[in-house]
Amino acid sequence: MSDQRNKPAVSMAEIRPELERLHRRGFLRGALSLGASLGSLTLLTGCDLSTHSGVDGALEAILCFDDRVQAALFSRKRLAKTYPASAITRPFRFNAYYAEWQVRPVPDNWVLSVAGLVADRRPWTLPALMALPQQGQITRHICIEGWSQIGQWSGVPLGAFLRRVGADLSARYVYFKCFDGYSTSIDMASALQPQTILALDFEEKPLAPQWGAPLRLRIPTKLGFKSAKNLEAIEVTNKYPGGYWENRGYDWFAGV
Numbered sequence: 001m002s003d004q005r006n007k008p009a010v011s012m013a014e015i016r017p018e019l020e021r022l023h024r025r026g027f028l029r030g031a032l033s034l035g036a037s038l039g040s041l042t043l044l045t046g047c048d049l050s051t052h053s054g055v056d057g058a059l060e061a062i063l064c065f066d067d068r069v070q071a072a073l074f075s076r077k078r079l080a081k082t083y084p085a086s087a088i089t090r091p092f093r094f095n096a097y098y099a100e101w102q103v104r105p106v107p108d109n110w111v112l113s114v115a116g117l118v119a120d121r122r123p124w125t126l127p128a129l130m131a132l133p134q135q136g137q138i139t140r141h142i143c144i145e146g147w148s149q150i151g152q153w154s155g156v157p158l159g160a161f162l163r164r165v166g167a168d169l170s171a172r173y174v175y176f177k178c179f180d181g182y183s184t185s186i187d188m189a190s191a192l193q194p195q196t197i198l199a200l201d202f203e204e205k206p207l208a209p210q211w212g213a214p215l216r217l218r219i220p221t222k223l224g225f226k227s228a229k230n231l232e233a234i235e236v237t238n239k240y241p242g243g244y245w246e247n248r249g250y251d252w253f254a255g256v
Contacts, residue, residue: 078221079193079194079195079221080139080140080195080220080221080256081139081140082137082138082139083138083139083140083150084138085138085152087138087150088138088150088151088152088203089149089150089151092149092151092202092203093147093149094210094211103209103210104179104180104209104213104229104230105209106209106213106214106230107179107232110126110179110214110232111123111124111125111232112124112125112129112215112231112232112233112234113232113233113234114165114233114234114235115233115234115235115236116171116175116235116236116237117167117168117171117236117237117238118162118165118166118167118168118236119165119166119167120164120165120166121165126200126214126215129156129198129200129215130200132156132160132161132164133156133157133160134154134155134156134200134201135154135155135156135157135197136152136153136154137152137153137154137195137197137218137220138150138151138152138153139151139153139195139218139220140220141220141224141227142223142224142256143223143224143225144223144224144225144250144254151202151203152202152203152204153197153199153201153202153218154197154199154200154201154204155197155198155199155200155201155215155218156197156198156200157194157196157197157198158174158191158192158196158197158198158217159191159192159193159194159196161198162174162191162192162236167236168236169188169192170188171188171236171237171238172187172188172237172238172240173185173186173187173188173236173237173238173239173240173241174186174187174188174191174234174235174236174237175234175235175236175237175241175243176217176228176231176233176234177231177232177233177234177235178228178229178230178231178232179230179231179232180229180230181244182228182229182230182244183228183241183242183243183244184217184225184226184228184243184244184245184246185240185241185242185243185246185252186219186222186226187253188236190219190221190222193219193221195219195220195221196217196218196219196221197217197218197219198215198216198217198218198231199212199215199216199217199218200214200215211229212228212229212230212231213230215230215231216228216229216230216231217229217231220256221255221256222253222254222255222256223251223254223255223256225245225250225254226254
């Protein structure tokens, strides 16, 4: 991916992603000692690394290269594994279990905003979303922190929703903004993958706050941090939008 990424400084309150970054730095130093060069990495990725140097620059190049490889291998026809109801993990552990993220009340008069390269930018209410055709799935949620569990979700296929609002399906990115301050983005091919849904239900019940009420992204072909909870806005764009963790050094494509 050739877009520049804006990486804000990591504070002490964000020690977890910083530890992840340090771990990657350790791996990178080993790679550099074996003769990997920043120049060759830049040629492989096509990334503009003029604002980076040393380990940071090489890390940026590796992340860009990793994203490009994952995108090249991705196919909308390749589905994530599905499971029978007997395989559902109970109790299901929800991600983002930091105290300040545990429960987010739904704002009064919540609507889902639509912006960017779409023909119809009218906001969507919860009843309007519930009236659209729904699709269920029992798939594995894989967390970047090292755990995975099988859950049951249902909601509106994102591809069908994008077509409904007249989105430009040739656009590069779909960006998701959440009312708890979180954000993420995915490529259009992943958005159109048939298992990518705007989830309204968990285990056949409306989403509770810990599951991302009233609406969340559920995308089983990617790591869990891409399945943003508490959605409030979707934007279709050709400009790289980044995301909460992506801007802190996590892989952008994050496929599994």
